[in-house]
Amino acid sequence: MRRSRRPAENETGKGGPYPQMKNIGRNIYLGLILIFLYAPIVLVIIFSFNSGDRRGIFEGFSLQWYEKLFQNDNGLLESLGNTLLVAVCASVIATVIGTYAAIVICRMTPLGKRVTMIVNNIPMLNAEIVTGISLMMLFTFLSIPLGFGSLLIAHVAFNIPYVVLSVMPRVRNLSTSTYEAALDLGAPPAKAFAQVTLPEIMPGVISGLLMAFTLSLDDVIISYFTSGSEFITLSVKINAMTKRTVPLTVNALSALMFVAVFVLLLLINFRKPSKNKNNAVQAAK
Amino acid sequence: MKRMSAKLKKTLAAAPLWVWMVCFTIIPMLLVVYYAFSDGAGGYTAENIISAATNSNYLKSILISFRHALMSTAVCLVIGYPVAYFLSRMKTGGGFVILLFMLPMWMNFLIRTYALKSIIDKGSLLDNLMVSLGFDSGLLINSDFAVALGMVYNFLPFLILPIYTSMLKIDERVIEASRDLGAGSLTVFRRIYLPLTMPGIVSGITMVFVPAVTTFIIPQMLNNKYMTIGSLIEYKFKQEVSMEGISGVGSALSLLLMIAVIIIMTVVNAVDKDGDTAM
Numbered sequence: 001m002r003r004s005r006r007p008a009e010n011e012t013g014k015g016g017p018y019p020q021m022k023n024i025g026r027n028i029y030l031g032l033i034l035i036f037l038y039a040p041i042v043l044v045i046i047f048s049f050n051s052g053d054r055r056g057i058f059e060g061f062s063l064q065w066y067e068k069l070f071q072n073d074n075g076l077l078e079s080l081g082n083t084l085l086v087a088v089c090a091s092v093i094a095t096v097i098g099t100y101a102a103i104v105i106c107r108m109t110p111l112g113k114r115v116t117m118i119v120n121n122i123p124m125l126n127a128e129i130v131t132g133i134s135l136m137m138l139f140t141f142l143s144i145p146l147g148f149g150s151l152l153i154a155h156v157a158f159n160i161p162y163v164v165l166s167v168m169p170r171v172r173n174l175s176t177s178t179y180e181a182a183l184d185l186g187a188p189p190a191k192a193f194a195q196v197t198l199p200e201i202m203p204g205v206i207s208g209l210l211m212a213f214t215l216s217l218d219d220v221i222i223s224y225f226t227s228g229s230e231f232i233t234l235s236v237k238i239n240a241m242t243k244r245t246v247p248l249t250v251n252a253l254s255a256l257m258f259v260a261v262f263v264l265l266l267l268i269n270f271r272k273p274s275k276n277k278n279n280a281v282q283a284a285k
Numbered sequence: 286m287k288r289m290s291a292k293l294k295k296t297l298a299a300a301p302l303w304v305w306m307v308c309f310t311i312i313p314m315l316l317v318v319y320y321a322f323s324d325g326a327g328g329y330t331a332e333n334i335i336s337a338a339t340n341s342n343y344l345k346s347i348l349i350s351f352r353h354a355l356m357s358t359a360v361c362l363v364i365g366y367p368v369a370y371f372l373s374r375m376k377t378g379g380g381f382v383i384l385l386f387m388l389p390m391w392m393n394f395l396i397r398t399y400a401l402k403s404i405i406d407k408g409s410l411l412d413n414l415m416v417s418l419g420f421d422s423g424l425l426i427n428s429d430f431a432v433a434l435g436m437v438y439n440f441l442p443f444l445i446l447p448i449y450t451s452m453l454k455i456d457e458r459v460i461e462a463s464r465d466l467g468a469g470s471l472t473v474f475r476r477i478y479l480p481l482t483m484p485g486i487v488s489g490i491t492m493v494f495v496p497a498v499t500t501f502i503i504p505q506m507l508n509n510k511y512m513t514i515g516s517l518i519e520y521k522f523k524q525e526v527s528m529e530g531i532s533g534v535g536s537a538l539s540l541l542l543m544i545a546v547i548i549i550m551t552v553v554n555a556v557d558k559d560g561d562t563a564m
Contacts, residue, residue, distance in 0.1 A: 026371045030382065033368055036438070037389045040400035044392065047400075055403040056410075101302045107295055116299075119306050122314065125491070127499035127546055129515050130539045133522055134313035137531055141316060157309040218394060220502055225522070238395045242506055246399055254396045261391040265384070 041258065048251035055248070065252040073249050074241075076234070080253065083233040086148070086223075087216035090155030095209040097156070098163025099201070105164070106171045124161040131158055132225035139226065146228025154226040155219065159212035166208035170201040317543065320536035333537035343517065343538065347545075350514040353504065354497035356429065357436035358444075361493050362486070364437065365444040369485070370478070372445075373452035383449060386442050398435055398506055405431055405507075431507040436497050444489035451485030452478075487553055494553075495546055514542060 043055075048066070052059030069076060105116050123131050135157065139150045174197065182192035198205075220235040227236055238250055321337075324330035337343055368386070372379050389397065405411050405425040416422050425431055455477070463473055501515030512520070521535030 030368065030371055033364065033441075034385060037386065037441070040397045040404065040438070041389055041392055043400045043403065044396055055400070056406070056408065097302075097305065104295075104299050104302055108299065112299070116302070116306075119310055122310050125495065125546070125550060127495055127515075127542055129499050129501065129518055130317065130543050130546075131313075133518065133535065133539055134317050135309070136522070137316040137320060137536075138309070138313045140531055153309065160305075214390075218390070220395060221500070224519075235393060235395060238393060238399075239502060242395060242399055246396070250396055254392055258392045262388070265388075 044251050045255040045258070047248060048255045050248055053248060065248040066256075068247075069249045069252045069256075074237075074247060075232075076237070076249055076253055079232050079234040079237045082148075082231055083217060083235070086151055086155055086233060087213050089152055090159055090216045091209050091212035093152075094156045094159030094212045095163050095205060098160045098208055098212075099167050099205050101160065102164045102167035102171050102201075102204075103197075106168065106174075120161050120164055122161075123158045124165075128158075128219075128221040129225075132222040135222065136225040146226060146230075148231045151223060151227045151231060151233070154222050155216045158219070158222055159215060162211045162215060163205075163208035166211060167201055167204040170204035174200055314543075317536050317539050320531055320533055321540040323533060323536075325533060330533075333533040334540070336534055337537035337541055342512075343514075346512050346514045346517045347541075349511045350498050350504075353429065353432050353436065353513065354494050357433045357440065357497045358490055358494045360433060360437050361441050361444045362490065365441055365489070366448060366486075369445050369448035369452050369482075372449050373455075383446070386445055390442055394439055395502065395506075398439060398503060401435060401438055402426065402431075402506055405434070427508045427510050429508070432504050435503040435507045436493075436500075439503065440493040440497060443492040447488040447492065448482055448485040451482045455481050483556065487556060490553060491550065494549065498546070499542060514538065518542070 046058065047055050049061050049063070050058050051062035051064065072078065101120065105113055105120070108116060132154070135150075135154045136146070138144075139146060139153075144150055178200075179192055179196050182196045183189065187195070218235065219233075220239050223233050223236050224239065227233060234253075238246065241247070241250065321333055322329055322331065324332070372383050372386075375382065403409060407423040407426060412422055412425060415424055460473060460477055463477055468476065499515045501513060501519045504511065504513045505516055518535050518538050521532040521538065525532060
């Protein structure tokens, strides 16, 4: 673990002659980068309240874009529904397969492990566009119609490597002895897995699931090639809109989604201490 | 006997995984190779690959894409490395600030990039500022600067995170020891930070460079003057109607792109001695 800097270091001047000044410089630097990262987001949110329909000129405050959004203007809500459906299904399936894969890979011989990891990493390292067109060609080759099914398979395929990478370290650190102890005590393998192995690798599984969900939610390129024209996700729809002009309803939707995530993160941060307490109480029992 | 059955069990356990990987990773890749060399009627042809490798327009696209990617990766590294350093050295709140850096990714990147475009577009605030400084209007948009800005904007967090992670792993005592032994800031950077954060740098560069070379979304939005390699492949498959959505030249270009990416990754990974790219 990282230890906090010893006060002696600043006294001898080795941490920089003016540590206070250094902090100011650091904060200005980080602040500028954050402004760069957040300026477009702030603009998106501000213009979602524009009473006019242009970006760049704010004509007054209005909620008209939010109203239009909920009247399903441009079918945005429908695409959002599609996106969420694919993201939820794909991330859950990818997490199950990826976790299974991580466990299997960890038990392989060094050579098998190496080869499997190389193949596993291909979709992650490959250019998204190549993954996209290669899957599109597969679906065309097998005469699978492009739509929800093809999109789901594509998303699962590009999500799995991330889940594997996220679960692997946990599996590697897993002590096999507890699992074997459970077996020796008469637990059936499935039960031993569910009650001993799974809780231990759970943090990796959860972060893999979240990563897969996020990637699915945000994916444009692979979806663009594998979704066809019937089942359109939000990103693909917005991408098509950017060729002309993007209506401000998209801003309204993006603002809502961003705020939702923000609130969710705050809630998770506030819930954490109580959860730890529960665990502690349970452990004490 | 028992060992044999255990081995069999292991093989059987790995089978579904391999079936999946063969179906959805290996076969699609082989299809790219197949169509790159197919004449569309079941015969073999080298025409596609020759055309992809020699057509001057295609080569121009490839060069432009690599120029964009090199530029944006370099800028990301120069901007991002100090960020990772500062964040990892924060006594309190480092975790919260890194969250601030990751949070923007939760808004759809298309709409963020579109907003970025509206900042530098003709008639925008920044454009008006440039005009008042004596430059022409529309200088910012549709330029290399615009694409680099868009790429740095989108990919910077992907570079910061792995470097930040590898910085956290550095034992503070190592730095203290080197300083006690008289190392200056530059030596500490060169002999400690650089080697110890190399895995993070490598995976950061990988996570920026490959998407930067191949994306067609950002260049199409911010610089419509050129066609990048990504745009070209997209055009071949989506706009140019060919054999049921499959383009021979497009496949050949994808194959070349795939090989280029593999070569780059191998070179970059050779720098990382473990070959164990830290995520």
